[in-house]
Amino acid sequence: MSDKVKFNRRNFLQILGAAGIAAGSGVLIPKETLLARTEKDSRRRGHQSNEVKPGELDDYYGFWSGGHSGEVRVIGVPSMREIKRIPVFNMDVATGWGITNESKKLLRGRYTGDTHHVHGSYKNGTYDGRYLFVNDKLNNRVARIRIDYMEVDAIVDIPNVQGLHGLFPQRYPKTEWVVANSEFQVPVPNDETNASAFTKPKQYYGLHTIIDAERMSIVCQVLVDENMDLAATDYKGKYSMTTSYNTEKGVTISEMLASDYDYMLVFHWGRIKEALRKGNYTRINGVKVIDGRKGHSDIVLRIPVPKNPHGINVSPDGKYAICSGKVSPTCTVVDLDLIDLAFEGKIKPEECIVAQPEIGLGPLHTTFDGRGNAYTSVFIDSTNVKWNIQKAIEAEKKGEEEKKKKEYIIDVLDIHYQVGHIMASMAETKEADGKWLVSLNKFSKDRFLNAGPVKAENDQLIDISGKKLRLVHDSPAYMEPHDCIIVRRDIVEPNVKDRYDMFEHPLAVTESGVKRNGKNVIIRMTSNAPVYGLQEVRLKKGDRVTLIVTNHDEISDLSHGVAISNYNINFVIGPFQTKSVTFTADKVGVFWVYCTNFCHALHLEMRMRLIVEP
Ligand SMILES: [Cu+2]
Missing domain, CATH: 2.60.40.420 (Cupredoxins -  blue copper proteins)
Incomplete structure (x- = not known):
């Protein structure tokens, strides 16, 4: 039975019912007829089809990180067909990556990596189709993939950090900078010159690294007390942002969970540039390090957010940054137009928060449809939750009673199972189009043929063009995609070459x-x-x-x-x-x-x- 029929089973049963035919009655209907009826039924209900027939092409290029496989993958959306694997930090014998002199020069003897976040280069708030950037959490590197050849052309090592995680390019006016966060706090420098700090976690720090996107060299690093998880940039070229879940400087899980509040950190790019101009930095391992610690400078704004927050995503209209609560069942909506006032000391950092809607147990990441709705992945509940940002803000204004009604929640879809990242088509650009959403689920359990104790992940495709979320396809994914972007074909395709220069x-x-x-x-x-x-x-x-x-x-x-x-x-x-x-x-x-x-x-x-x- 084809996917088409399998995932329209409800429609399929309804059709059988309407035709007065009970399932299992032994009446055979040709498969083609069933498919045609199912498709017609889908269209009548306003559903999109994910079927891409032989000879047809997908509408979107999906770029998936490959997690600890160390690669980046190209997936056609909505067919979810895997088209290519781009070796990045791994060795790939099929292409010879890691075996030739050219790739050895980039990899310098390290053939494992952990890719988490793949993002495209931007111009005026949308993708320009030139580059992809991706982090290596394992060996602390950032790689650039040129889209014309779909291969890596530069890798930069990031010193002074560990757990290089959240990565995001500048969105406006174009990608000159790429920021990358260190998730693990470490002594800085982390070598024999600083051995007295090794057993003193209060002397461990995080660094927000700024990379020159063209030169693939490091502009500077901003030193903070906190760890930093996911990263985002605004749509005005003014700030980069991150969530921190270990403001406690804990080194055990209970220490990291001690505080009810952590932070969203905002980095003021104008003030960073000024510090560089004035020479307000020290050099550590050859890199300019600016002190952004609390009480040491006015470069970093700290907005209190409950509790051990994870994802941070900016709405396509550029108005709001949304931190997903992880340990808190809420999302925190921050009004980015208020950030300048907070930096100037005219309002308190917490006054930038305009809503804190309750979403579910374990909200991790939020994506957008460009129609004012947010979609949040909820790990413990195993759901994707669609909610309206303005309705959540209005409910917040009206007070607790109104919030309890949760009228901002539009739909909840069960997914299979335990979702991490989700991403909607073009959602990290001002051109978010609200057609498809991909749910990158960490467990597949019973969804595919059992191929041994270590199982594939499950990437689910969800139609978000209507009011309700509609699951249309399951795809097994080799471990372990963390994140993806879904880019309109017309942005990428004209730039991709058939032969090398x-x-x-x-x-x-x-x-x-x-x-x-x-x-x-x-x-x-x-x-x-x-x-x-x-x-x-x-x-x-x-x-x-x-x-x-x-x-x-x-x-x-x-x-x-x-x-x-x-x-x-x-x-x-x-x-x-x-x-x-x-x-x-x-x-x-x-x-x-x-x-x-x-x-x-x-x-x-x-x-x-x-x-x-x-
Ligand atoms: Cu040959």
Whole structure:
């Protein structure tokens, strides 16, 4: 049975009922007829179909973080088909990432990572289709993916921090800065020069790192007492924001839960720039560190938020930042137009809060439909809750009795099971369109064939175009997507290329040949289906060999592989792409070099000999 029929089961049963046919009555209706009826019924009710027929393309590019797999994935929405995996901090043999000289230079010997938040570059509050940025919580790095090739072109190491988590690009006027938060407080610096702080958690700090998006270098870091979880930026280019769940500076779970209130922190970019101009910073491990601790400067605003808050998301109209309560069943709505007054000391930080609606047990993240509604993922309840922001603000004004009625809640959908992040289409831009919502659920339990004790996650697709949320599709996801964005196709597609710019690579090979300089051998080789530019290369044991290969096939999708038998070398080159690899010829014998990526009727014959003589 197709997904279509399975997930319209209620409609399906209604249709059977309407036709006077009881389920299990033995009357066979052709599947095509059922599908047609189900679809018609869906349309009549105003439902969108997620079916993308063969030959059709999805309306959205979804970019998913891959969690501890270390990668980023490209998912078609609404079909939820996985189109590509972009290796980022992981080794990927299918493409050769982590095996070639080019990728080794970026990864510098570290082949594991933990990607959480993938966000696009912006212009005037919406995606510009140029870059994606993604964090590595494990080894504290930020990577940039260029959208034209859908591959990583820069990785920057973030010193002085641990648990590099929330990441968000500047939204207005364009992405010049990307901010990234440290979730774990540590001694700063965290080395032998500061060993006296190791056993004194009160001397552990968090750092809000600002990265130059073009240069992929660090602008500065702002030192705070707090830890920082998720990150957001406003729509005016004035602030970045974060939630903190460990304002206690606890090192055990009970210490981290001690206080009923933690903070939303707001970073004032104008004052950060001023501090940099005036030289009000110290250098720690080569990075300019500005003191944003309480009582040390006026750069950071601290708004009290209950209790161990998690997500922070800004509404597409730029008016509100919403902190999801996690341990508190509430969301806190902060009016961003009041932030300046609080920074100027004209109102108290807590006076920026305009509503605190109760949402459910364990609210984690909030997304938006561009029609004034918020959708919050609720972990313990296993629900997605749709609520109206203005109604929540009005109820807050009217008082407790009105709040108790919870009329701001429009719909509650059970999900399967235990949701983390949710994201609606274009929801992190001013062009939020309220069509689809993806619920990234942490547990799939019984939703898929049992494939062993370690199970897939469950990404659920929800139609939010109507008043009620409607679940339309379950997709198993390899562990473990944390977050995603859903970007309109017309923003991404025109920028994506079918072939590389050959001479962007300084070593691009135009003519095959071998050059020897003592023990150093450089093999330059072209590839054209179904032959390599060389048929045989002779080496001596112990030679230091650099193999450079350029694919001269310009036809779209015609990639070749380059694998050297028993030498652990294995990579793929796309049309007009160049990759290189350096290795020592330490094994004597005849070694076939062969194409791994099916390219031609004579693909199997596409090989050459490496002869390593004693
Ligand atoms: Cu080939």
